[in-house]
Structure formats: structure tokens, C-alpha cells
Amino acid sequence: MELASIARSASLENRVFLLLLLAVTLAFAWVLWPFYGSVFWGAIFALMFNPLFLRLLKHMPGSRNGAALATVAIILLLVILPLGLIVASLVQEVAAVYQRMQSGDFNLGAYFRQVYALLPAWVLELLERFGLGSTGLILERLSASLSKGSQYLATQALSIGQNAFDFVVSFFVMLYLMFFLLRDGAVLSGRIEKAVPLEAGIRLELSGKFVTVIRATVKGNVAVAALQGALGGLTFWMLGIHAPVLWGTLMAFLSLLPAVGAALVWGPVAIYFLVTGAIWKGLLLTAVGVLVIGLIDNILRPVLVGKDTKMPDYVVLVSTLGGMAIFGLNGFVIGPVVAAMFMAAWDLFAKARQAGLPAAAVSTPRAELTEVAESPNVPDLPDAPAN
Structure with a gap:
């Protein structure tokens, strides 16, 4: 040639x-x-x-x-x-x-010494096994962690101002x-x-999954975060804890971590109440945390997120954690979307393997396409004039 x-x-x-x-x-x-x-x-x-x-x-x-x-x-x-x-x-x-x-x-050190002095013997033995038997050592590590945290917050505040x-x-x-x-x-x-160079049925299925997962993830996580933060902050205010808005906001952000998020805030406070003799406050906070805040996470999140995305709870959990580890706050949306597209693409590939066809030749049944096309989660395709 x-x-x-x-x-x-x-x-x-x-x-x-x-x-x-x-x-x-x-x-x-x-x-x-x-x-x-x-x-x-x-x-x-x-x-x-x-x-x-x-x-x-x-x-x-x-x-x-x-x-x-x-x-x-x-x-x-x-x-x-x-x-x-x-x-x-x-x-x-x-x-x-x-x-x-x-x-x-x-004074965090004073609070910690007060709690440490009231701990039962088996807890002290457990701390000894992990090399945390000395209050001085624990306070040193806590001080180092708080110092790093305060430096980070100060840096972020200065950055926002500048x-x-x-x-x-x-x-x-x-x-x-x-x-x-x-x-x-x-x-x-x-x-x-x-x-997109794919068959029309596949394009419609993937776009429908993309939009559905984004809406379900944002709607579900924001609803759970708002409810947990509001209830947690209100409970702290009723118990006379200082800065309830701060702790409620912290619970709302941590609730983006499924299963354990908000408990990282109310749990230590409940333990402090119990070991320092404020039994009723500790029991009330524990009851609200487990029976109200915890149930919101265990019931509402799977309903709002897992049901619409049709993804298992463990996939939602792992993809959310991984997404936030890579992309920060934006990752609570990006992670589940990537997981959903991953599962949808491999599902199409599995269908193609079973049918003995190339993946791009697999079409979604017409009934399913009609259902997806009529779904409000899929954006309209016809061009619309802009005024």
C-alpha cells in the first residue's frame, strides 16, 4: 500500500x-x-x-x-x-x-481523670493489655491528637478567611x-x-441507573444526616450539654458513615454520664442513641438508599466509605454511583455471556425499557427550546 x-x-x-x-x-x-x-x-x-x-x-x-x-x-x-x-x-x-x-x-484532662478513676478493674486490665494503663500516657496521646486536630481546624479556618x-x-x-x-x-x-457509542437499550439502562443512584444517595444520606443531627443536638440541649449545635452538626456529618457515625459522638458522652453518677442522663442518652438515632440509620437509610439503588447494604456501606476516603465529602455520592455503574456494567456483561453475544449487543427487554423511559428519574431526551 x-x-x-x-x-x-x-x-x-x-x-x-x-x-x-x-x-x-x-x-x-x-x-x-x-x-x-x-x-x-x-x-x-x-x-x-x-x-x-x-x-x-x-x-x-x-x-x-x-x-x-x-x-x-x-x-x-x-x-x-x-x-x-x-x-x-x-x-x-x-x-x-x-x-x-x-x-x-x-479541661479535657480533668474530665478524663474523673472517668478513669471510676472505671471498673476489668476495663483497667484491658487498657493495660493495650499499653494504656497510665493516665499520663493516655493524656499525652489525647493531647497530641487534640493538638493536631486544633492545628488542622485553625489552618482550615485561616484558609477560609484568606x-x-x-x-x-x-x-x-x-x-x-x-x-x-x-x-x-x-x-x-x-x-x-x-x-455514547453503545446500543440504545444499554444507554437508557445505564443513564437510568446513574440518575436513580444519585437521587437516592443524596436524598437518603441527607435525610438521615439531618434527622440524626437534629435529634442528637436536641437531646444534648435537653441534657444541658454545652454547644448542642456543634455536637448535632458533628453527628450529622459523621452519620454519613453508616452504622457507627453518630454513635462516635453520643457514645462517649453517655459513658461519661454513667461512670460519673449521672445515671438517668446516661440512660436517657443511651436510649435515644440506640432506639431513635440508631434506628434511623438502620431502618431509614436502607429504605431510602438501598431500595432505590437496588444495591446490598454492605455495598452501600463500603462504597460510601471508600468514596469519602478518596473524594472527601463529595465521595458519599461518588462512591455509590461508581459501585452502581460497576454492578450494572457487569450485569450486562453476564447477560451477554449467557446469550453468547457481545456485551454491546445485549438489549434490555422492551417492557423494561418502557418502564425506565417512563420513570421520573430519567431526564427527558427530546430537545427543548431555551427561551
């Missing part, structure tokens, strides 16, 4: 084009990376509130701009403004706790992106699906 014909061959052109496509895609992702969090949460909010946008659009026919703007305003009032108020209260309580620690009013402008810019980028994803999301999702 002559060099000219090789240079003009379709195979070479396809390879060059695919390389170009990959290069520009990676370059675009690199450009967006500084605003990764804004893009991520803008897309998440748009996906979560798309049903509300569609309802508003029915009352505002022909005005996609107005419906999108109204949806963004509702998100600001119902989600972002309350979060801002909680953060403001949290900052005040953190400052108050820090001042108490600096003045010596809150990067306030960056935060404001990222916040408005999120709102701006949210508006256009609400308005033009159906068109964009349709174009993306059509561009």
Missing part, C-alpha cells in the same frame, strides 16, 4: 480523531478542575430539583428561564439559607468552646451552572447519551 493511501485510510483517521477527542476531553476536564466542587454540586442540585423545575414549567409554559430562576430561588431559600444559618451558629459555638478551653473552664473571595466566586459559579443545567439539562443529557 502506498504512503498516500495509508495517510488517507479510514482506520488512521478514526484513530487520530479518537486521540483528539480524548485529548480535548481531558483538557476540558483540566480547565474545570479548579471549580470541581462547584460543578459537582451544581449538577447534583440541578438533578435533585429537576422534578420541581418541571412542575413549575407546567405553570409557566414557554418560560424555561423563569422556571429555572424560580427553582434556583427556592433552592436558596430552602437549602442554602438554612445551611448558612447553621454554619453561623456553629462558628459561634466553636469560638465559645475554644475560649472555654483557653481559659481552663473546659480564600473568602474564591469561595464567593465558586458559590456563584455553582448557582450560575445550576440555572443553565435546569434550563437546558434535557437537551444536554440527550446529546451526551446519543454521543
Whole structure:
């Protein structure tokens, strides 16, 4: 074959084009990376509130701009403004706790020595086995941990103060992106699906799974976190514990860790009450923690997350922990989504193996496709004009 014909061959052109496509895609992702969090949460909010946008659009026919703007305003009032108020209260309580620690009013060492002196003999023997028999050694390790934690919090607080402008810019980028994803999301999702080189049935199944898992994960985890944090903070306030908003917020964040999250906060406090003679407070906090906060995690999370995603509880747990270990707070969404797409892709591959066909040739039964297509979790595919 002559060099000219090789240079003009379709195979070479396809390879060059695919390389170009990959290069520009990676370059675009690199450009967006500084605003990764804004893009991520803008897309998440748009996906979560798309049903509300569609309802508003029915009352505002022909005005996609107005419906999108109204949806963004509702998100600001119902989600972002309350979060801002909680953060403001949290900052005040953190400052108050820090001042108490600096003045010596809150002495962790004194509390620890009080608890340690009241521990039963078998607990002391157990601590001896782990090399923690000396109160001085334990306090030294606790002090080192608290020092590292306080340094981290101080660094983060200083970083937030110094990067306030960056935060404001990222916040408005999120709102701006949210508006256009609400308005033009159906068109964009349709174009993306059509561009994916897979059979239509597989594209529809994977996109349906993707949207369902994101909505179920965010809805379930946020609902569980809000309930556990609110109930935990209210219980701490009723028991007269200082900074209930701080502890409630901490329980809400830790509740993203399934099974044990909130117990990492209320458990030590309940133990302190029990060993220092505040039996009724300890029993009440333990009862609320086990029978109310614990049941929310054990019953509500599987119902809201596992039922819609159709993933086993252990997969949800491991993927959530792994996602948060890699991506931080965003990982509680990314982890289960990756796990769900992994399971869906391998399920398609297994069907193809059983049928003796290539994986890309496996079609979802028409009845299932109709069910997925009619599901509200799947974005509309037809193009819609933007006003």
C-alpha cells in the first residue's frame, strides 16, 4: 500500500480523531478542575430539583428561564439559607468552646481523670493489655491528637478567611451552572447519551441507573444526616450539654458513615454520664442513641438508599466509605454511583455471556425499557427550546 493511501485510510483517521477527542476531553476536564466542587454540586442540585423545575414549567409554559430562576430561588431559600444559618451558629459555638478551653473552664484532662478513676478493674486490665494503663500516657496521646486536630481546624479556618473571595466566586459559579443545567439539562443529557457509542437499550439502562443512584444517595444520606443531627443536638440541649449545635452538626456529618457515625459522638458522652453518677442522663442518652438515632440509620437509610439503588447494604456501606476516603465529602455520592455503574456494567456483561453475544449487543427487554423511559428519574431526551 502506498504512503498516500495509508495517510488517507479510514482506520488512521478514526484513530487520530479518537486521540483528539480524548485529548480535548481531558483538557476540558483540566480547565474545570479548579471549580470541581462547584460543578459537582451544581449538577447534583440541578438533578435533585429537576422534578420541581418541571412542575413549575407546567405553570409557566414557554418560560424555561423563569422556571429555572424560580427553582434556583427556592433552592436558596430552602437549602442554602438554612445551611448558612447553621454554619453561623456553629462558628459561634466553636469560638465559645475554644475560649472555654483557653481559659481552663473546659479541661479535657480533668474530665478524663474523673472517668478513669471510676472505671471498673476489668476495663483497667484491658487498657493495660493495650499499653494504656497510665493516665499520663493516655493524656499525652489525647493531647497530641487534640493538638493536631486544633492545628488542622485553625489552618482550615485561616484558609477560609484568606480564600473568602474564591469561595464567593465558586458559590456563584455553582448557582450560575445550576440555572443553565435546569434550563437546558434535557437537551444536554440527550446529546451526551446519543454521543455514547453503545446500543440504545444499554444507554437508557445505564443513564437510568446513574440518575436513580444519585437521587437516592443524596436524598437518603441527607435525610438521615439531618434527622440524626437534629435529634442528637436536641437531646444534648435537653441534657444541658454545652454547644448542642456543634455536637448535632458533628453527628450529622459523621452519620454519613453508616452504622457507627453518630454513635462516635453520643457514645462517649453517655459513658461519661454513667461512670460519673449521672445515671438517668446516661440512660436517657443511651436510649435515644440506640432506639431513635440508631434506628434511623438502620431502618431509614436502607429504605431510602438501598431500595432505590437496588444495591446490598454492605455495598452501600463500603462504597460510601471508600468514596469519602478518596473524594472527601463529595465521595458519599461518588462512591455509590461508581459501585452502581460497576454492578450494572457487569450485569450486562453476564447477560451477554449467557446469550453468547457481545456485551454491546445485549438489549434490555422492551417492557423494561418502557418502564425506565417512563420513570421520573430519567431526564427527558427530546430537545427543548431555551427561551
